[in-house]
Amino acid sequence: MSELDKSTEQVILRAARKVFTLRGFDGARMQQIADEAGINKALLHYYFRSKEKLFDAIFKEVMQLIIPGAVQVLLSDLNFSEKIYGFVEKYLDSLLANPDVPGFVLHELSLHPERLLDNIKGMGVDFNLLVGQIRREIELKHIKPVEPDHFMINLVSLCMFPFLARPVLMGLTGFDHGKFNAFIAERKQEIPRLILQSILP
Amino acid sequence: MSELDKSTEQVILRAARKVFTLRGFDGARMQQIADEAGINKALLHYYFRSKEKLFDAIFKEVMQLIIPGAVQVLLSDLNFSEKIYGFVEKYLDSLLANPDVPGFVLHELSLHPERLLDNIKGMGVDFNLLVGQIRREIELKHIKPVEPDHFMINLVSLCMFPFLARPVLMGLTGFDHGKFNAFIAERKQEIPRLILQSILP
DNA sequence: GTCTATATTTCGATAGAC
DNA sequence: GTCTATCGAAATATAGAC
Incomplete structure (x- = not known):
């Protein structure tokens, strides 16, 4: 070679x-x-x-494509709003670069959870660490009290789901490839707005 | 027989x-x-x-299991808050009764969109009708101006995604079957709260 | 390392008795 | 309508020449 x-x-x-x-x-x-x-x-x-x-x-290799990059933002020392905007932007960009990876990963994980989940565990995505971060923000009164579990799931749901439903979106509404990408781009503002309005004091 | x-x-x-x-x-x-x-x-x-x-x-048959029931609520003459609470409750219940249907349907749709999407079209889930409903609520000043596309996707994302990620949730966090169901039950309040806070005047 | 040819296995589908 | 037995078509995997 x-x-x-x-x-x-x-x-x-x-x-x-x-x-x-x-x-x-x-x-x-x-x-x-x-x-x-x-x-x-x-x-x-x-x-x-x-x-x-x-x-x-x-x-x-494929799992690393959609998970860890954006998480770094959440663990940085930006303020909470900046973290959310940063996370969503980075995360959506990495999903845009690999739009059918989410569906693939979730499908395979649901078929063989026991065998494949080990791959995640060693990947530095410490769910508890993130939850701890959120708890701290609450104590410091930077944000309203929220359930960290729901908060994290809400955030990831809003980012990832459109990619999972992409074929439906493109078939049912008149979305073509370009409109889908534009739609995702809009969500870089839409998602943080929605998330933050419910939790900033 | x-x-x-x-x-x-x-x-x-x-x-x-x-x-x-x-x-x-x-x-x-x-x-x-x-x-x-x-x-x-x-x-x-x-x-x-x-x-x-x-x-x-x-x-x-399986597609009908996860789509149309809840949509009726959105087309009823309840006020907007009641509609959202009603939709989320009914939708989550139907997903709880068929927790692995969402993943199955989205996976198959992404493999054969053209062949399978016809099944939806004849099912009375008129996306445009729903979008029209939302536009009307905005005109009547019942809710703030929002992009109907994002609104609908947000709503469905928050309901459906936990089921798609269920194996990850149960493997990564300590969720067992009971805790997952309890988690979903909590979301019957959590999701409407999040959605409505951003759009009620 | 890369190919052609072939073995082996798995699985959808059919034939035919009852 | 239901079964047993079997076919035939993939699809994964290996053998062996180059």
Whole structure:
């Protein structure tokens, strides 16, 4: 492999990610991954022994794509409003860059929670840490008392759901690709506004 | 078939619904459906010619499970607050009764939007009608001006997302089955509160 | 490392007896 | 209508040449 064209392993991983996220583990075909990578089926098994092992190789990588970046903002020392605006902006951007990852990840997690959830646990997304952050803000009277569980779920729901429902949105309302992206862009203001109005003193 | 035990066709449909919603079309096995129904694989093909036809038979039924009931509330002549509380309560109840239907439906829709979206269109969920309702409330100054698109998405997001993320919630936080249900019950107040605070004058 | 060819397994579907 | 047995078509995985 030269430094210019990516190593075969990287090409395979990229192709696998595309096909797996688009079709899910059960719907993905090794043949399709090989085609996408421009190589032969047998080579997939040479690099990764089985479909399952190939899946495992991309799943961790894909989860990191949609989780941790934005969380840093919440743990920074910005004030609370800035944190929310910052989080939503970063999070929506990373989802826009990978619009069908959320559906893929949640689908696979619901099929094999026990096997796949370990991948999250080691990823530094400490839910309790975030909840602690919110508790502290409440004590300092920066925000009204809220249930941290609901607060976090509300925030993530509002960001992630439109991507999960994208096919419905685009089929039912007249959304095309551009309108969907514009709609998400609007939500960078809409979501913080909604969240903050209910909790700022 | 007697009037007491359900007809074989009904038994098959019920089994198919369970297996399909749990594993998705690609993950579902005709054998598993037969086992669940307590009959033989061949009989599935006798009643429904193919796996795909069996899927089509349950998909429409399953979609109706999570969409239309709650919408009636929004079209009633209650005042706006009552509508929101009523909608959220009814909607969450119907989701609680079928917790893994949302994930199933959204997953299948994202795999085959063109083929499956027709099922919605004939179901009386007229998105534009709802948007019109909201526009009217704004004109009457019952609520502040809001973007109807965002309003509807916010509402549905907050209701549905916890069910899509249920495996993560139960794996990452210490939620068990009972705590999850209690959490959803709390949201019957939490969601209307959040939504209404941002839009009542 | 990469390919062609082939083995193996799984699964949807059918044939045919009862 | 329901079953047992089997077919045939994928799809994953391996063998072996280059």
